[in-house]
Amino acid sequence: MRPGRLRAFASRLRELFLGRQINQDLQEELREHLALAEAEHRRRGLSPDAARRAAQRDLGGLEQTAESVRDRRGFRVFEYISRDARYAARLLRKAPGFTVAATATIALGIGANVAVFTLADAALFRPWPYPEPDRLVALWETYEGKATRSVLAAANFIDYERENQAFDTVAVYQRNEGSLSGSGSPERIAFEFVSVGYFPALKTLPVLGRPFGSQDYVDGHAPVAIISDAYWQSRLGGAANVLDQSIVLDERARRVIGVMPRGFRAVSDVGREGPAAVWLPSAFRPDELTNRNDHEWTAIGRVRAGVSLDQAQLDLARISAAIARNAPEPAQARAHVAPLADEQVESLRPLLLLLLGAAGAVMLIACVNVAGLIIVRALARRREVAVRLALGATRGRLAVELLVQSAVLVGLGTTVGLAAGWVLTRWLASIAPVAVTSVQPVGLDIRAMAVAGGLAIATALLFGLLPLRQFSGVKPVFALGGLARGTLGPGSMRGRQALLVLQLALGVVLAVGAGLMIRSAMAISAVPLGFNPDNVVAASVALGGRARYPTLQSRIEFFETLRDRIASLPGVRAVAYGNQLPLRGSWTSGFIIEPVGGEARVQASAGFQSVSAEYFDVFGIPLAHGRLIEPGDRTGQSGVALVNGAFGRALLAGTNPIGRVIRRGPVMPPIRIVGVVGDVRRGGRLADIVPQVYLPATQPELYSLQLTQFAVSTHGDAPALTPAIRAAVWAIDPDLPITNVRTIDETLALQLGERRFQTWLFSLFGAIALVLTTVGIYGVVSYAVGQRTPEIGLRLALGAGRGRVLALMLRQSMILAALGSAIGLAAAYGLSRYMTALVWQVSPTDPVSYLQAAAVMIMATLAASLFAARRATRVEPSEVLR
Amino acid sequence: MAPDKTDVAQGTLALMILTTLDTLGPLHGYGIARRIEQVSGDVLQMNQGTLYPALVKLEQEGWIKAKWGASEQNRRAKFYALTPRGRKQLQAETARWSRVSAIVGRFLKPSAS
Numbered sequence: 001m002r003p004g005r006l007r008a009f010a011s012r013l014r015e016l017f018l019g020r021q022i023n024q025d026l027q028e029e030l031r032e033h034l035a036l037a038e039a040e041h042r043r044r045g046l047s048p049d050a051a052r053r054a055a056q057r058d059l060g061g062l063e064q065t066a067e068s069v070r071d072r073r074g075f076r077v078f079e080y081i082s083r084d085a086r087y088a089a090r091l092l093r094k095a096p097g098f099t100v101a102a103t104a105t106i107a108l109g110i111g112a113n114v115a116v117f118t119l120a121d122a123a124l125f126r127p128w129p130y131p132e133p134d135r136l137v138a139l140w141e142t143y144e145g146k147a148t149r150s151v152l153a154a155a156n157f158i159d160y161e162r163e164n165q166a167f168d169t170v171a172v173y174q175r176n177e178g179s180l181s182g183s184g185s186p187e188r189i190a191f192e193f194v195s196v197g198y199f200p201a202l203k204t205l206p207v208l209g210r211p212f213g214s215q216d217y218v219d220g221h222a223p224v225a226i227i228s229d230a231y232w233q234s235r236l237g238g239a240a241n242v243l244d245q246s247i248v249l250d251e252r253a254r255r256v257i258g259v260m261p262r263g264f265r266a267v268s269d270v271g272r273e274g275p276a277a278v279w280l281p282s283a284f285r286p287d288e289l290t291n292r293n294d295h296e297w298t299a300i301g302r303v304r305a306g307v308s309l310d311q312a313q314l315d316l317a318r319i320s321a322a323i324a325r326n327a328p329e330p331a332q333a334r335a336h337v338a339p340l341a342d343e344q345v346e347s348l349r350p351l352l353l354l355l356l357g358a359a360g361a362v363m364l365i366a367c368v369n370v371a372g373l374i375i376v377r378a379l380a381r382r383r384e385v386a387v388r389l390a391l392g393a394t395r396g397r398l399a400v401e402l403l404v405q406s407a408v409l410v411g412l413g414t415t416v417g418l419a420a421g422w423v424l425t426r427w428l429a430s431i432a433p434v435a436v437t438s439v440q441p442v443g444l445d446i447r448a449m450a451v452a453g454g455l456a457i458a459t460a461l462l463f464g465l466l467p468l469r470q471f472s473g474v475k476p477v478f479a480l481g482g483l484a485r486g487t488l489g490p491g492s493m494r495g496r497q498a499l500l501v502l503q504l505a506l507g508v509v510l511a512v513g514a515g516l517m518i519r520s521a522m523a524i525s526a527v528p529l530g531f532n533p534d535n536v537v538a539a540s541v542a543l544g545g546r547a548r549y550p551t552l553q554s555r556i557e558f559f560e561t562l563r564d565r566i567a568s569l570p571g572v573r574a575v576a577y578g579n580q581l582p583l584r585g586s587w588t589s590g591f592i593i594e595p596v597g598g599e600a601r602v603q604a605s606a607g608f609q610s611v612s613a614e615y616f617d618v619f620g621i622p623l624a625h626g627r628l629i630e631p632g633d634r635t636g637q638s639g640v641a642l643v644n645g646a647f648g649r650a651l652l653a654g655t656n657p658i659g660r661v662i663r664r665g666p667v668m669p670p671i672r673i674v675g676v677v678g679d680v681r682r683g684g685r686l687a688d689i690v691p692q693v694y695l696p697a698t699q700p701e702l703y704s705l706q707l708t709q710f711a712v713s714t715h716g717d718a719p720a721l722t723p724a725i726r727a728a729v730w731a732i733d734p735d736l737p738i739t740n741v742r743t744i745d746e747t748l749a750l751q752l753g754e755r756r757f758q759t760w761l762f763s764l765f766g767a768i769a770l771v772l773t774t775v776g777i778y779g780v781v782s783y784a785v786g787q788r789t790p791e792i793g794l795r796l797a798l799g800a801g802r803g804r805v806l807a808l809m810l811r812q813s814m815i816l817a818a819l820g821s822a823i824g825l826a827a828a829y830g831l832s833r834y835m836t837a838l839v840w841q842v843s844p845t846d847p848v849s850y851l852q853a854a855a856v857m858i859m860a861t862l863a864a865s866l867f868a869a870r871r872a873t874r875v876e877p878s879e880v881l882r
Numbered sequence: 883m884a885p886d887k888t889d890v891a892q893g894t895l896a897l898m899i900l901t902t903l904d905t906l907g908p909l910h911g912y913g914i915a916r917r918i919e920q921v922s923g924d925v926l927q928m929n930q931g932t933l934y935p936a937l938v939k940l941e942q943e944g945w946i947k948a949k950w951g952a953s954e955q956n957r958r959a960k961f962y963a964l965t966p967r968g969r970k971q972l973q974a975e976t977a978r979w980s981r982v983s984a985i986v987g988r989f990l991k992p993s994a995s
Contacts (some may be wrong), residue, residue, distance in 0.1 A: 026934075028960075029934075033911050033912045036955065060932070068932070068934070073938055
């Protein structure tokens with residue numbers, strides 16, 4: 001824009017806002033003009049009356065002049081727009097059916113997109129919640145000959161920290177759980193051990209107090225802790241003197257030296273349910289400083305400004321090479337870096353991107369429907385448009401009016417859509433797997449609003465300009481009667497059919513996705529667990545490390561007492577305890593199978609579990625052969641074990657395990673196998689069955705597994721018993737924290753959360769697509785029937801049967817359905833590789849899902865067309881041909 | 883329209899306003915209108931109302947600026963004055979106008995060339 005134009009624009013803008021003042025000034029100026037002219041006319045000898053009339057005549061009318069000046073000033077277009085908006089609102093009120101249908105459809109599209117975007121934004125797009133997040137990297141090692149990533153050994157970390165030139169800071173952390181005791185009931189919390197560079201690397205320091213300094217890492221220094229804002233507020237009541245207080249974590253008092261800012265998230269919080277509440281200085285054990293094979297520490301780094309990732313990687317490779325030279329090891333470590341944000345959410349990317357795609361498809365389908373409605377309405381207005389053109393309206397004015405009408409409609413839809421999106425977001429956040437929602441808080445924010453706004457503008461333009469095309473052929477002369485009735489020309493009819501095919505194809509793609517998800521979910525739920533998860537509630541207690549339970553025997557005594565106490569509660573069927581329970585961890589160990597006959601000793605590995613006698617009753621695991629663990633299997637008696645069916649199949653070549661003897665090591669006590677129980681999927685429905693050994697908890701000398709968990713089988717409402725169970729624990733030991741109190745059913749559901757989430761969403765989008773597409777087809781077919789009523793009447797009059805007429809009307813929509821399905825199936829096939837990560841035991845090109853999707857779409861088309869075409873069969877030839 | 887009266891063409895009105903303000907200095911709308919009619923020897927019969935949109939346009943372009951002052955009858959009136967940019971524009975327009983009228987003049991009197 002040249003400067004003069006710009007100045008005029010600015011001046012107009014100012015006038016727009018000074019409107020009232022400028023109008024008054026103008027009136028005054030013009031009145032003065034008339035007064036001067038009148039005075040002059042009187043000087044020339046006219047009478048006062050004649051002078052006034054002459055002055056008026058010379059000026060050409062006060063109001064006309066004022067109007068033409070106003071046209072020059074400001075932007076008249078704003079006045080037009082507000083007038084058009086009122087007119088548009090009136091039009092919408094006059095057609096409530098159209099308004100509701102279009103608003104709901106737009107709202108559905110916008111709502112779905114806003115909700116999915118909000119979720120994806122929190123996990124994928126939004127910048128990481130630390131300053132300058134793009135310089136934050138995750139750091140790990142790989143070892144020669146192994147593909148798996150390895151976290152760092154402390155010794156290697158120290159070298160990277162000291163020798164690097166490419167980083168501002170390199171730091172490590174390790175997440176742990178601990179018991180906080182002291183005031184109130186004991187609590188299990190998550191905390192992080194962090195190296196001194198952790199907070200500087202995140203560029204986030206405590207708001208109160210100080211970060212860790214090197215003195216905090218010196219052995220023998222007073223133990224210190226930094227706490228989260230949430231912990232400070234909830235547990236310490238936000239006390240101002242918090243820095244003088246101590247917290248007791250795992251029975252050790254630690255002075256609070258800092259409080260992190262509100263909303264600060266620990267790096268390890270991603271994918272975890274609860275945020276870390278406490279940070280402790282990482283204390284490396286002396287042996288860790290020399291042993292480079294002890295990989296325990298997860299590393300992050302902040303790359304120096306201006307240093308690329310490749311340079312940082314090279315810098316670390318140089319250090320890895322030096323480590324290998326100085327401390328030769330069997331395997332050579334190689335360090336890797338990648339942006340921390342990408343690294344932490346990599347596994348979520350395919351799911352969230354596919355969901356965004358699905359939401360986009362829903363939006364497109366919705367737009368096609370609304371566009372169809374708008375085109376039909378535009379046709380009905382062609383005569384009105386012709387009249388207005390004849391009366392001198394410009395096409396530019398008409399375009400503004402149509403855009404305003406579309407904007408009002410879309411604005412309405414978007415408002416409703418945002419409300420729907422808000423509700424949907426809350427629902428999604430509640431069912432979304434913790435991996436998605438733990439990255440950053442999920443909430444409808446300005447970014448989601450911007451997405452809604454962008455979609456709204458695009459759709460408003462689309463819907464505004466579409467009818468303009470319908471009017472392009474309208475000439476003012478039509479107003480004189482040239483246009484008998486509004487009909488779709490062959491061109492726009494084809495356009496509508498193309499849109500319908502697109503809609504059908506998108507619908508088929510979504511239906512294929514939903515089908516794959518549902519079939520995966522069905523395959524998963526059909527997998528037998530091997531145990532009964534119903535009405536069982538489980539919990540963990542951590543006796544280890546507590547001074548009250550110094551010996552294995554004291555821990556067994558605790559659990560025996562606990563078992564008896566809980567078993568006496570009303571509603572309890574049986575109680576069992578063990579080191580681990582199904583879905584709650586596993587423990588694998590090597591052992592020796594004693595040979596029978598002349599063969600050699602066999603080294604093998606299996607899952608080991610230490611359980612009480614009631615375990616198999618509580619979980620409904622059947623006995624196949626031999627006997628179960630009995631109360632008499634105690635220390636002092638000969639060592640016994642049970643195995644599962646897989647044990648015999650995998651390790652004993654299918655021979656009977658009963659009577660065989662195993663040992664944990666050459667000098668360990670012999671363990672005789674006395675029974676075989678049913679196979680169990682310990683890790684849940686997605687896990688494999690592995691050989692398993694069950695040892696009696698009361699024979700800890702066989703293998704001292706830490707007893708930590710117990711399970712309660714009930715006669716009904718298991719969750720209702722939790723308070724009584726907690727009370728039973730605290731009656732024995734008031735300082736003992738109870739964690740992970742959950743029914744086994746809940747744990748199963750949690751485990752499948754991600755899959756259930758994706759199944760739900762794809763099914764939801766598939767269903768929306770189906771409904772919208774059906775409505776769209778209905779609209780197109782009923783319009784076509786309306787258009788062809790005279791033709792149908794003629795055919796009937798000439799003797800065509802009503803069945804033939806119906807077939808005629810159906811033929812076209814079935815052709816479109818076939819075409820749309822074919823395109824949709826091809827598209828779904830093309831997209832199938834992105835689905836691989838999301839399906840289970842079902843191929844992403846599973847023919848059943850594909851055929852189902854196409855069949856459902858074609859059936860829906862048939863049903864909608866039949867419903868719409870019924871009218872054709874009721875045409876009375878005598879009526880329409882008159 | 884009477885044959886001896888000429889309508890004011892678009893664009894030339896702007897030039898006339900600028901010239902008027904250049905010769906007479908700050909003037910109110912009525913003064914400008916009268917002056918243009920007088921200079922044209924009352925041949926130019928203008929609808930004085932058309933003057934005002936033209937004044938707004940010149941003001942928006944920044945060639946003239948308006949200020950409230952007192953009229954001959956001692957009432958509040960809006961006075962328009964040429965700005966430095968307006969003066970420059972006037973020179974450019976004048977030069978262009980003379981060039982065009984010289985060319986047109988040559989076409990109208992071909993014998994003289």
